[in-house]
Amino acid sequence: MPYAHITGWGMSVPAHVLTNDDLSKMVDTNDAWIREMTGIRERRIAAENETTSTLGADAALKALTVANVSPDDVDLIICSTSTPEYLFPATACLIQDQLGASKAGAFDLLAACSGFIYGLNMAAQAIKSGSAKTVLVIGTETLSRFVDWKDRSTCILFGDGAGAFVVQASEQPGGIFGGVMHSDGSGGDSLLLPAGGSKHPASDLTVHTGMHFIRMNGKEVFRFATRVMAKATLDAAEASGWKPEEIDLVVPHQANLRIIDAAARGLKMPLDKMIINLDRYGNTSTASIPLATVEAVEGGRIKPGDKLVFVGFGAGLTWGALAVQWTGPLPTDRKVNLKQNYLWARSRSIYRRIGRIIEGILWGRNA
Numbered sequence: 001m002p003y004a005h006i007t008g009w010g011m012s013v014p015a016h017v018l019t020n021d022d023l024s025k026m027v028d029t030n031d032a033w034i035r036e037m038t039g040i041r042e043r044r045i046a047a048e049n050e051t052t053s054t055l056g057a058d059a060a061l062k063a064l065t066v067a068n069v070s071p072d073d074v075d076l077i078i079c080s081t082s083t084p085e086y087l088f089p090a091t092a093c094l095i096q097d098q099l100g101a102s103k104a105g106a107f108d109l110l111a112a113c114s115g116f117i118y119g120l121n122m123a124a125q126a127i128k129s130g131s132a133k134t135v136l137v138i139g140t141e142t143l144s145r146f147v148d149w150k151d152r153s154t155c156i157l158f159g160d161g162a163g164a165f166v167v168q169a170s171e172q173p174g175g176i177f178g179g180v181m182h183s184d185g186s187g188g189d190s191l192l193l194p195a196g197g198s199k200h201p202a203s204d205l206t207v208h209t210g211m212h213f214i215r216m217n218g219k220e221v222f223r224f225a226t227r228v229m230a231k232a233t234l235d236a237a238e239a240s241g242w243k244p245e246e247i248d249l250v251v252p253h254q255a256n257l258r259i260i261d262a263a264a265r266g267l268k269m270p271l272d273k274m275i276i277n278l279d280r281y282g283n284t285s286t287a288s289i290p291l292a293t294v295e296a297v298e299g300g301r302i303k304p305g306d307k308l309v310f311v312g313f314g315a316g317l318t319w320g321a322l323a324v325q326w327t328g329p330l331p332t333d334r335k336v337n338l339k340q341n342y343l344w345a346r347s348r349s350i351y352r353r354i355g356r357i358i359e360g361i362l363w364g365r366n367a
């Protein structure tokens with residue numbers, strides 16, 4: 001059975017920074033409260049021309065570059081997001097088109113802030129079963145589009161961004177080991193986006209009553225998170241045959257410094273074993289774990305051979321953890337030219353669209 005290795009990584013965040021002081025001009029809040037209660041200093045906000053798919057595709061392209069893998073070699077794209085561009089088509093398909101990943105299947109996965117862990121686990125299972133050799137896992141969000149900027153209890157928390165990993169098959173031992181995935185739908189109303197789905201389709205009422213914005217019972221989510229983080233981390237390590245003391249670093253979902261601190265205490269680990277970057281990006285939901293990982297790898301904190309546990313929790317309620325021995329790019333003599341590939345992907349997409357229009361005219365259908 002092949003092993004599933006993480007061989008490429010990339011991240012993409014909008015350039016626009018929204019600081020706590022900026023927020024204090026929009027709602028009744030202040031920098032001291034936000035820092036003390038959450039640990040967040042600033043977050044990134046997508047520009048008008050940035051979307052969940054453009055951020056995701058940018059992160060994915062960087063991950064493919066690190067792995068030295070051509071988009072044509074990707075068998076499967078799993079896009080984890082709670083802020084898809086549409087209910088359908090899947091954002092994964094929009095990214096597939098932007099990358100020109102011509103042979104890839106593509107689907108979205110919704111497990112909120114635990115989604116990247118679920119997606120990585122699914123990628124590893126696809127590789128271990130032999131059904132895929134190369135999988136792109138992307139976590140991407142534009143939460144700023146769903147935040148009520150008048151609600152100080154939520155708007156201070158969230159930010160936009162994307163992270164992506166390339167997962168590849170190899171006979172070398174290592175990579176993604178054991179994991180756990182859990183859910184408890186009885187807590188679904190603790191954190192939700194009430195309207196826009198089939199239960200409450202968009203209407204004047206849903207718009208006027210703010211049902212298209214994120215609603216959260218912060219205290220309930222906080223209590224749930226502090227209950228599950230340490231146990232899920234230990235369960236993932238145990239499922240991989242690792243003793244707790246073998247864990248080199250934990251990459252937790254970046255929601256609140258107090259939650260991460262509680263998890264470290266539950267694990268009897270010093271806080272410096274936890275990777276933390278929420279001060280600069282806020283809570284980017286499913287993108288937070290890859291964003292924290294990419295920065296830690298690029299900063300030299302995560303090295304090949306390190307034993308890591310990714311752990312997250314979120315709406316659903318969902319939670320999960322995954323044990324990973326860090327790898328890095330697989331050796332190859334090939335050098336892919338992703339810039340050229342990207343231009344080719346754009347032209348191929350335009351060509352296909354024109355082809356459909358011509359086909360429509362020829363067959364007398366409305367193009």
Ligand code: UT7
Binds near residue numbers: 156225
């Ligand atoms: O990916 C998962 C996403 N969600 C989470 O991780 C959320 C988890 N929950 C939390 O992080 C915390 O619940 C928050 C940081 C959101 C809030 O902390 P809290 O300890 O639950 O505070 P609270 O909502 O009970 O508010 C305490 C006080 C209240 O004032 P009073 O009633 O004591 O006078 C709030 O009105 O703080 C007030 N408050 C604020 N003050 C300044 C609430 N939000 C703000 C604010 N600025 N932004």
